Amino acid sequence: MGEVTKAKRELLLNGELSPVENVRRALERISKLNSKINAFIEVNNGAVAQAEALERKLKRGKRAGKLAGLAIGIKSNINVNGLRATCASRTLEDYVAAYDAEVVRRVLAEDGIIVGMNNMDEFACGSSGETSAFGVTDNPTAPGRIPGGSSSGGGAAIAAGMCDLCLGTDTGGSIRNPASHCGVVGVKPTYGLVPRQGLIDLGMSLDQIGPIAPDVYGAALLLEVIAGKNLNESVMLDVLKASYIDKLDGVDIKGMKVGVSPQFTEITDSAVMNVIDKSIEALRDLGAKIVDVELPHIEEAMPAYYLIVSVEFFSATRKFDGRKYGKRIEDVCGDEVLRRILRGRYISQKEYRGKYYQRALQVRTIIRRELMAALKKVDVIVGPTVPKLPHKLGTKLAPMEMYAYDYLTIPANLAGICGGVVKAGEVDGIPIGLQVQGKVLGEEQVLRVMLAFEAVS
Amino acid sequence: MFQIGHHTKLFSYARADVDTGLKMAEERQKEIERSAEEIVESFVKAAEDLPSEREMYYSQEEYNVVRPDGKPSSIDERAEFRKRFIKIMPAKDEDGNLRVEVAKWVK
Numbered sequence: 001m002g003e004v005t006k007a008k009r010e011l012l013l014n015g016e017l018s019p020v021e022n023v024r025r026a027l028e029r030i031s032k033l034n035s036k037i038n039a040f041i042e043v044n045n046g047a048v049a050q051a052e053a054l055e056r057k058l059k060r061g062k063r064a065g066k067l068a069g070l071a072i073g074i075k076s077n078i079n080v081n082g083l084r085a086t087c088a089s090r091t092l093e094d095y096v097a098a099y100d101a102e103v104v105r106r107v108l109a110e111d112g113i114i115v116g117m118n119n120m121d122e123f124a125c126g127s128s129g130e131t132s133a134f135g136v137t138d139n140p141t142a143p144g145r146i147p148g149g150s151s152s153g154g155g156a157a158i159a160a161g162m163c164d165l166c167l168g169t170d171t172g173g174s175i176r177n178p179a180s181h182c183g184v185v186g187v188k189p190t191y192g193l194v195p196r197q198g199l200i201d202l203g204m205s206l207d208q209i210g211p212i213a214p215d216v217y218g219a220a221l222l223l224e225v226i227a228g229k230n231l232n233e234s235v236m237l238d239v240l241k242a243s244y245i246d247k248l249d250g251v252d253i254k255g256m257k258v259g260v261s262p263q264f265t266e267i268t269d270s271a272v273m274n275v276i277d278k279s280i281e282a283l284r285d286l287g288a289k290i291v292d293v294e295l296p297h298i299e300e301a302m303p304a305y306y307l308i309v310s311v312e313f314f315s316a317t318r319k320f321d322g323r324k325y326g327k328r329i330e331d332v333c334g335d336e337v338l339r340r341i342l343r344g345r346y347i348s349q350k351e352y353r354g355k356y357y358q359r360a361l362q363v364r365t366i367i368r369r370e371l372m373a374a375l376k377k378v379d380v381i382v383g384p385t386v387p388k389l390p391h392k393l394g395t396k397l398a399p400m401e402m403y404a405y406d407y408l409t410i411p412a413n414l415a416g417i418c419g420g421v422v423k424a425g426e427v428d429g430i431p432i433g434l435q436v437q438g439k440v441l442g443e444e445q446v447l448r449v450m451l452a453f454e455a456v457s
Numbered sequence: 458m459f460q461i462g463h464h465t466k467l468f469s470y471a472r473a474d475v476d477t478g479l480k481m482a483e484e485r486q487k488e489i490e491r492s493a494e495e496i497v498e499s500f501v502k503a504a505e506d507l508p509s510e511r512e513m514y515y516s517q518e519e520y521n522v523v524r525p526d527g528k529p530s531s532i533d534e535r536a537e538f539r540k541r542f543i544k545i546m547p548a549k550d551e552d553g554n555l556r557v558e559v560a561k562w563v564k
Contacts, residue, residue, distance in 0.1 A: 081541070098541035191516050205515050231527055235515065300507065303500035310493075323557040325545050335489055343493035356497060359504055361512030368516060399492045400499065416516025440517065 005070075005218030008164060012069040019051040019058075019069030019113060022164075026071035026115050030162045038137045039157040041076050042084050043116040051113050065111030066225055072107055073157045073166040076117040077124055078209065079198040080104050083114075087200050088132035089122045090332035091320050101198020102233075103167060103209050103226045110225045115163050118153030124169060124202040125313070125336045126150050127177055127405040128391070133334065136393055141183045142430045145390045148178035148405070150202075154212040155182035165222045166212040171202045172305055173385075173409025175210045179421040180385035180433025185219045185450070186212045188409075190441050191416035192237035194223075195230035203312040204235075206305075206413045216422060216451040220244040223443065237441065244447055253452045254287030256445070259378035261295045267407055268387040275425040275432040276384045279453065283382065286452050293374035293381060297366055298411055302403060304363035305410040307347055311357050314344025339399065368415040375417070375439045380449050384408055385421050385435040408435060418443050422450040423457065 011017035027047060034040050044050075051069065058064055074080050077087045079097035081104075086092045100108065107114065121131040129137040129152025139147040140160035147156040151168030155178025158166055168175040170188035179186030187210045194209045201207050211222035227242035260280055265273055284290050317337075322328035330338065347356045374381060387407050391397065412419040417440055424434035434453065438446035530538075543549060548556040 094545075096541075096545055098538060098545060237517070297507070300503045303496055303503050306496045307500050323547070324555065325547065335485070338486075339489045339493045342490055343497065346493065347497065356500070358512050360500065361514060362510040363504055363507060364516075365510040365513045366507060368513060400495055403496065414516065 003217070004214040005164060005221060006215075009070065009221070013064055017069070019054045020048060022069050023047050023051040023071050023113050023115060026163045029160070030116065033140075033160050033162060036138060037140055037156050037160055037162075038119055038135050039153040039160065039162055040073065040116040041086060041088065041119050041134050041153070044080075044083060044114050046082070047071070047113050047115045054111050054113065065109065066221060067107060067110040067112030067165070070112050070165055071115045071163040072112045073116055073118045073154055073163045074104065074114055075120050075151055075154055075166070075168050077120060077169060077200040077202075078104060078167060079200070080114055080117065083117050085117070085200060086134070087123045088120045088134055089329070089334075089337065090133045090327060091329045092200075092326045093133070095326050099198065102195035102230045104198065106226050107167070112165070112225070118151070118157055118166055118168075120153055121150035122334050122337050123200075123313070123317070124150040124171055124174055125340055127173065127402055128152070129156070129178070130393065131334050131336050138393065139182055139390065142181070142390065145392055145430065146181065148181035148386070148390060150174040151178050151186075151212060155179055155184055155186070158182065158184045158212050158214050161214075164214075165218050167209055167222070167226070168212045169199060169202070169207055169209050170409075170413065171206045171309060172413050173406045175212060176385050176409050176419060176421045176433065176435060177405060179212060180435070181390040181431065183423045183426075183431030183433070184212060184214055185216055185420070185422050185454075186210065187219045187223055187420040187443070187446070188412060188418060189223060189227060189443060190237065190418040191413070192235060193227050193239060193242070193418075193441065193443070195226070195233055195236065197230055197233050201312075201316045203309040204316065205312060206309060216447060216454050217245070217248065219420065220248055220447050227443075239441065242443070244444060247444055248447060248451050251448050251451050252287070253283070253449055256288045256380070256449065257291050257378040258283050258288040258449065259291050259293035259374055259381040261293050261298070261374070261381065261383060263295045263298045264383035264408065267299060268384045269389065271427045272384050272386070272388065272432055275427060276434060279424040279434045279457070280382060282456055283449070283453060286456065288449070291378050293377060295370050295374060295411070297363075297370060299407065300363055301367045301411045301414055302407050304360040304367070305406070305414060306343075306403060307356055307360035308364065310340045310344035311347050312344075313340045314348055317341055336399070364414045367411050371411060371415040371417060371437075375442075379438070379445050380442070381437045382449070383435055385433040389427060389430050412437050416440060418446055420446045420450050422454050425457070
């Protein structure tokens with residue numbers, strides 16, 4: 001898949017492919033495949049008209065934006081003016097967004113064409129793509145298996161070629177997990193690099209919006225467009241603008257220090273780990289220096305995360321009381337959403353605050369310190385994304401078994417660092433993703449390693 | 458998914474269905490509560506031997522800055538937004554203001 005986005009972009013820029021034609025092809029593919037894959041909840045009926053308007057603009061000699069004519073899917077928890085932002089929940093099934101999220105404004109300003117709203121786990125509460133009120137999403141690369149979640153529709157849409165790029169969100173692995181299961185590329189940016197204004201939040205201290213793409217170039221391109229400070233937000237890093245694409249030409253990772261942790265092997269299925277070990281060897285062959293790093297408390301990150309996210313989610317959902325818009329959430333939500341609300345309510349009680357919530361925030365400090373110490377020794381840390389293979393759709397899993405999918409992705413969210421996923425290989429036809437975690441604002445190094453690996457895999 | 462409201466509408470036709478439905482709702486709630494506690498217990502166990510540390514509410518310290526006031530949006534923009542918002546309001550009065558009812562659970 002390596003050069004898909006770059007080649008498409010060149011065709012669009014030199015006029016060999018028109019934006020209208022590209023958008024029509026995407027819509028046709030969605031129309032053909034969506035009944036089976038269920039990657040889109042809603043299609044943008046205005047997409048072709050927007051592509052026509054772009055063509056008129058280009059004919060007048062105006063500058064083409066970085067995403068000119070590319071077909072973009074948006075996760076259904078991000079507001080796009082005029083389209084439904086349902087969070088894949090009956091709570092918001094009739095909620096038509098009245099404004100564009102800041103990331104959407106940036107996509108539109110660079111001439112991206114939004115073709116529709118992607119399916120997802122309800123309120124981003126899930127790791128499998130099975131909790132959507134609009135039905136499960138299938139995995140186009142491994143049919144009959146989960147595509148991963150919660151950005152299930154985005155991962156599946158890219159894998160099925162239904163659109164060029166997607167915006168997902170990642171609170172505990174929700175971009176990286178579907179990227180791994182679907183064999184595509186996903187990036188969770190550093191916390192505070194990408195604006196969250198207009199995102200319907202799951203966990204405000206953990207959520208980040210990021211790209212899902214068929215290749216590293218596509219992910220870098222979309223990240224470049226959405227990254228950077230929004231003056232209307234207070235919880236952002238002081239980064240005015242980011243640029244990645246021009247730094248990816250002739251990429252070389254010779255001499256880069258790549259960390260690997262023995263703790264990854266302890267909690268990962270051997271079949272998955274075999275693929276990852278081969279990837280690490282490939283990086284060594286490319287000239288990277290492989291260094292062991294210790295992450296002794298990585299297993300404690302998962303339960304701590306679920307406590308923190310439940311408290312933040314409970315707080316975030318209090319506005320869904322059915323009075324201003326939507327339906328009261330507890331009346332119509334699915335089991336996992338209700339589970340998190342009940343847990344959050346319980347933990348938030350004053351008498352339990354010190355015992356649970358504050359203790360979880362202390363564990364967060366420990367995890368962050370460990371990752372920061374490891375990343376002082378190396379440029380990036382590589383390893384598996386998900387510790388096990390995706391299960392078959394419909395398999396009954398206990399909540400704790402489901403949460404286990406997130407063991408390896410959660411630490412990056414707790415620490416606020418960045419991480420990306422690129423396809424490493426397959427086990428019986430099921431894709432396995434290599435996770436590359438980087439420092440705070442270390443996106444460039446992460447993308448360089450991913451691109452170098454993509455070129456030889 | 459089971460919803461109490463849906464089944465109560467069928468009250469006069471199927472009392473037994475209602476009873477079964479309510480029982481199912483109670484059972485579902487109990488089961489979800491039990492599984493919600495599971496991860497809390499697992500956390501307590503996992504954190505037992507970990508040292509006490511300062512709590513981190515965000516992963517970086519420098520986020521919580523007071524933002525400067527931005528430029529207000531134009532009257533036209535605000536009017537346009539208001540129109541769009543009114544479209545998704547559940548109810549409005551004759552002046553176009555949002556009308557909310559006291560929620561059922563506080564009556």
